[in-house]
Amino acid sequence: MASASSSLLRVFWPDRLGRFGRANGKRLKRSTTHVDAFSGFGRKLIAGLSYAVALLCALPLLAVIIEALSGSFEATARLGTSLLPGYALTTVAIMVMVGAGTLVIGTGTAWLVTACEFTGRRWLEVALVLPLAFPAYVLAYAYTDLLDHPGLVQSTLRNLFGWGPRDYWFPEVRSVGGAGLMLTLVLYPYVYLLARAAFLMQGLAPFVVARSLGCPPFKAFRKVAMPLVAPAVAAGVLLVLMEAIADFGTVSHFGVQTLATGIYTTWFTLGDRVASAQLALGLLAIALLLLGLEHIRSRGELALAQDANRGRWPRMRLKGWQAVAAFIGCTLPVLFGAIIPIIMLISLARGAEQNWLSERYLGFLTNSLILAAVAAIITLTAAIILSTNRRLGQSGSSKAAVGIARMGYAVPGGVIAIGLFVPVAGLDNAVDAWARVNLGFSTGLFFSGSIALLVMAYMIRFLAAALGAWRAGEVTVTRDLDRAASGLGANTTTVLRRIHIPMLRPAALTAMLLVFVDTIKELPATLIIRPFGWDTLAVQAYRLAADERLEGAAVPSLVIVAIGLVPVIILCRRLNTGPRSVM
Known part of the structure; x- marks a missing residue:
């Protein structure tokens, strides 16, 4: 040495x-x-x-x-009887939606691209990381223009079927569900990357053994494959939840009242520094709780990683409707999380x-x-x-x-x-x-x-x-x-x-x-x-979007996305493509 x-x-x-x-x-x-x-x-x-x-x-x-x-809790008490319960419930609702959505999308797509072989798998393995370059508030600006009442989708439906404004129902994008969807689309790559790495380490042998003993595919995945990668998936979900509670731009643009927007509103609109700090303390408690859970999770992950099967293994080749379903399942997150927003931002910026x-x-x-x-x-x-x-x-x-x-x-x-x-x-x-x-x-x-x-x-x-x-x-x-x-x-x-x-x-x-x-x-x-x-650029995009000038907000948003694509492209180039498939 x-x-x-x-x-x-x-x-x-x-x-x-x-x-x-x-x-x-x-x-x-x-x-x-x-x-x-x-x-x-x-x-x-x-x-x-x-x-x-x-x-x-x-x-x-x-x-x-x-x-x-150190300050009086009178203002916070008044908020507690009016706005604070709504702030807390909305924050929890977004955490649940984003956590569940990223868990399903991130883990499901990671399993498909690492354990299965189907047409388009190689480029999807890399493309699934692309939404990581987008801030959630940029997606919110793009989809507001696309899905809002005067947007392209609803205008096309009204022209196509001759509907009036009250003749149909359409999901409201400016809602808690809309905010949860935007955050899910840009945050699932955290879970995807960690789950994919864990699946590569785990190997296919336990899954194959379970299948040979007569276990159905989904049950073998749920009972055998998932428990082995649970620590890595939990780490990704906890990271996602930390990002979700910290989001301000998306929920602010959609008019969704969370603890993050409550802090800003109390500080600047009400001018109450103490009440704002007390709301910040509540959000801090949630963040530290998540950090503590992540620390406990990381301590239990080490033993698993030491015993993991690090060998390469062949993928299962999918054919027919299974291959089509896998391709669609992996394409949709990329389509809605990256391709459509880029098209909408370019269209808005041109005008x-x-x-x-x-x-x-x-x-x-x-x-x-x-x-x-x-x-x-x-x-x-x-x-x-x-x-x-x-x-x-x-x-x-x-x-x-x-x-x-x-x-x-x-x-x-x-x-x-x-x-x-x-x-x-x-x-x-x-x-x-x-x-x-x-x-x-x-x-x-x-x-x-x-x-x-x-x-x-x-x-x-x-x-x-x-x-x-x-x-x-x-x-x-x-x-x-x-x-x-x-x-x-x-x-x-x-x-x-x-x-x-x-x-x-x-x-x-x-x-x-x-x-x-x-x-x-x-x-x-x-x-x-x-x-x-x-x-x-972020402040300018926020200011224009707050004034409903989405076309103007698209210009700085595109620059932010272009800068964000740089590390994502580097990450994509370093992704391990894994073993080659076998028949």
């Missing part, structure tokens, strides 16, 4: 290997097998920065809790009286790209610090820091925004009061009206995604490399800069890309924190 480590070190340190370990009598006295490469000031610095990042991630959660418990290349729209694009790029760099840096401290320390405090940082992904953007805005606004007021008394002028909203606060919210919200991508690559870097580098005299920052980061460039790029795209799509945190006049 030492020779292999030295060979890798020569790749990354071609001119410096001799500097640290020349064979001229300047050998280091310590054995590399007992050396910690990360020691001294560098290690203390990384540990301190890691705990600072964790404290920053915990700040909005603590602020929401303190603000909610928009807006110049795609105007200075105004280029400003929206520039603002979005700047925010996303800065957030991606800062979030990746924070992820590297946290993960490195976790790798070095192996202590309870380093593990706790990573755990706190991961909590941000389960917390809705609106909750994080309020949790940051409340203490920072208090700091602004204190600084302004001091400046008025001692300096004779007002500082205004110096901190709370800054881009830095918005980037901070993005970092907290998406740090878990960057951590996951970085740590997935970090496990491939053995500790022997750290020991060998330390034996050659490298300090903490040198090992990180010259070994870890160069080796983990793909993981770093993946992490930055995930944060970049999520930042482009983020809406509630941007709406609450953004400085005056600093609008993004």
Whole structure:
């Protein structure tokens, strides 16, 4: 192992290997097998920065809790007798619909493309991921124009059959069911990807044995195949539920009152900061409950993964009506989740009286790209610090820091925004009061009206995604490399800069890309924190859609989708196509 480590070190340190370990009598006295490469000031610095990042991630959660418990509950009590029960019931209803819908679609399509062979399977295996590029609110804009009363579908029905406005019934797209459907169409790929990977690991042998013993296909799937992938499917569903409760753009556009919209309405319409924080506390409790369930699930999944059959296995060839049914079942989610929305957005954008290349729209694009790029760099840096401290320390405090940082992904953007805005606004007021008394002028909203606060919210919200991508690559870097580098005299920052980061460039790029795209799509945190006049593509799309100017909203929506397709295409290219089928 030492020779292999030295060979890798020569790749990354071609001119410096001799500097640290020349064979001229300047050998280091310590054995590399007992050396910690990360020691001294560098290690203390990384540990301190890691705990600072964790404290920053915990700040909005603590602020929401303190603000909610320190104020009067009179406003919330009034909401509790009027609006709050509706907020809660609607949120639960959407969670149930989205959870059930993504479970059925994601697991069913994953089984079909991994266990069966039918015409079109290869391209469907990749195409089923495409809806992941769409924010749910973009689908809401597209389907509102398609399915609303003046839309294409109902207009065609009235013209075709001569119906009047009251002569027929048509499902209302602006409803709880409509919001649940939009979220299901864009979130099922989370379940699909995890279930597909689990089915590939599981193998077909248990299913085949059950079939040979006379078990019907569906019963064999339900009793044998599904229990083996249940932990992975549960992880996908819990992730979907976290995204569903955090959604603001879709439910707001459809006029559906959930806890997420209630927070925004209470803050901006009613002007009640305390009541808004108390609603945010309720949503935070749901998010942390889901995060706790996900943690329990992940602890039970490890043993299953260790015993899984990782061998490749042949697919079952479907013929006749079974092949047709499988093709239709896998095509419909792609059709409704990606193809139809793109067609509708292009059609709407062509009729928009807006110049795609105007200075105004280029400003929206520039603002979005700047925010996303800065957030991606800062979030990746924070992820590297946290993960490195976790790798070095192996202590309870380093593990706790990573755990706190991961909590941000389960917390809705609106909750994080309020949790940051409340203490920072208090700091602004204190600084302004001091400046008025001692300096004779007002500082205004110096901190709370800054881009830095918005980037901070993005970092907290998406740090878990960057951590996951970085740590997935970090496990491939053995500790022997750290020991060998330390034996050659490298300090903490040198090992990180010259070994870890160069080796983990793909993981770093993946992490930055995930944060970049999520930042482009983020809406509630941007709406609450953004400085005056600093609008993004997501804000512009939301504003135009709120004014029922769907043609105008299609222009920024298309740009958001185009940017979101980049990581999805990269993901599709890396998808394992699995084994070839047999007759």
